[in-house]
Amino acid sequence: MSWKSKGVEPAWKSAFSRRLTLLLCIGCFSAGLLFSDRLWAVPEVKSLSRTTRVDDEMLKLVSGCDPTHKYLERESKDLYGEVSNTHHALQTLDKTISNLEMELAAARAAQESVLNGSPIENIKVPESNMKRKYLMVIGINTAFSSRKRRDSVRATWMPQGDRRKKLEEDKGIIIRFVIGHSATSGGILDKAIEAEDKRHRDFLRLEHVEGYLELSAKTKVYFATAVALWDADFYVKVDDDVHVNIATLGATLGRHREKSRVYIGCMKSGPVLAQKGVRYHEPEYWKFGEEGNKYFRHATGQLYAISKDLATYISINQHVLHKYANEDVSLGSWFIGLDAEHIDDRRLCCGTPPDCEWKAQAGNICVASFDWSCSGICKSAERMKEVHRRCGEGENALWTAAF
Incomplete structure (x- = not known):
């Protein structure tokens, strides 16, 4: 019987198997060590690299050299x-x-x-005016019965004839008496104004029926007409019984020329008068709250100025702007909801001599002078020359001014 048949391996084969197993174990162990060293080394290098980058970034931020x-x-x-x-x-x-x-x-x-x-032809924008930019348009509110007042203004602070034309061309200042029509179109009152205008050429006629209770409507029509006729930075309304220093007015408005929506005047907030029969009675007093309340801030009506954007706003929306009994209140109400700047300048409401005279002597010349008790210069037709002599800015002030 052979060794194989008996199930017994030869001795040399058993020794060879043990040696092979030992070599395989040593090889696997070595390979394991090598593989383990690689795995452990990678995290260590990454950690070092990350730390180095953080340090570099901190150095760059501190040194200000970080690109x-x-x-x-x-x-x-x-x-x-x-x-x-x-x-x-x-x-x-x-x-x-x-x-x-x-x-x-x-x-x-x-x-x-x-x-x-x-x-x-009476309303379209003249071709020459479309090419010209003016500083301001001064509209002097007047009535059919105010001929003497107009003459007193012409004889004092309002240039006449060629001088008024020179004022328009050289200084960019338009001045006109503003008046509408009588209830009887073409009647004696209208003909009298036409004759006066033919002589002086200083009227702006409005599509408006004159009347004391229609001043708010007249104000809307004036601004709409003026902004359609002349492209100006400012549009001014003044009463015909107020003295004005034009050069001082121009310099005052010129300081606000870069602003788009400005409303300039002597701001006030008088009581809302509910009692009938008194002057400045407000029929819609109930809209202002309980009896005894005051109006919102608005410019007094003797003289105020608004910028072009505000005049354009009035022109576009004139059919829906509400009219209160008092014209200055109406104007103030139109700007309540707008992003408009209210500028309170007390030089626009000086008193007559000695008030405006003292201020002129101190170098603080007034823009406008009048008596609060009369809402204008008392007996202005007779006293305008005196006020002009004592409170005027001087004959050369207007022609030497640079606006």
Whole structure:
């Protein structure tokens, strides 16, 4: 019987198997060590690398030499520049819109003139005026019965003839007496104004029926007509019994020339008068709360000025703007809900001598002078020359002024 048949291995084969097993174990152990060293080494290197990067970034931030930081600064500057350019573009767009609104107002005024049967030449914007920018349009509110008042103004602070034309061309200042028509169209009152205008050429005739209780409506029509005829920075309304220093007025308004929506005057807030029969009675007193309340802040009616944007706003919305009994209250109410700047300037409401005279001697010349007790200069036809002599800014002030 052979060794194989008996199930017994030879001795040499058993020794060879033990040696092979030992070699395989040693090889596996060595391979394991090698593999384990690699796995342990990788995290250690990554950790070191990450720490180094953090340290480098801290050094860069401290030293101010981080290129990423500089890039962010440049990006911030570029963003600021874009915001500035956008703001400038919005301002330009706002001015463009204002100009378009003014043209729309002029077109509407022309259309209304046609519908009312008035000659289109009386309302359309003259070609020469479309090319000219004026500083201000001064509208002197007057009535049919105020011929003597108008003559006193012509003899004092309002230039006449060629001098008024020079004032328009050289200084950009338009001055006109503002009046509408009588209830009887073409009657004796209208003919008297036409004859006076033919002599002096200093009237602005409105599509409006005159009347004391219609002053709020007249104010709306005046601004709408003026903004359609002349492209000016400011539109001024003044009563014909108030003394005005034109150069001082121009300098005062010129300081606000860059503002888009300004309302300038002597701001007040008088009581709302509910009692019938008294002067300045307010029939709609109940709209202002309990009896005894005061009005909102608004400019006194003797003289005030508004910027072009506000005059254009009145022109466009004149059919829906509410009229109160008092004209100055009405004007103030139209701006309550607008983003308009109210400027209170007390030089627009000085008293007559000695008040305006003392201020002139102190170098603080008044824009306008009148008596509060009369809501104008008391007996202005007789006293206007005296007020002009004592409180006037001087004959050369207007012609040497630079606006």
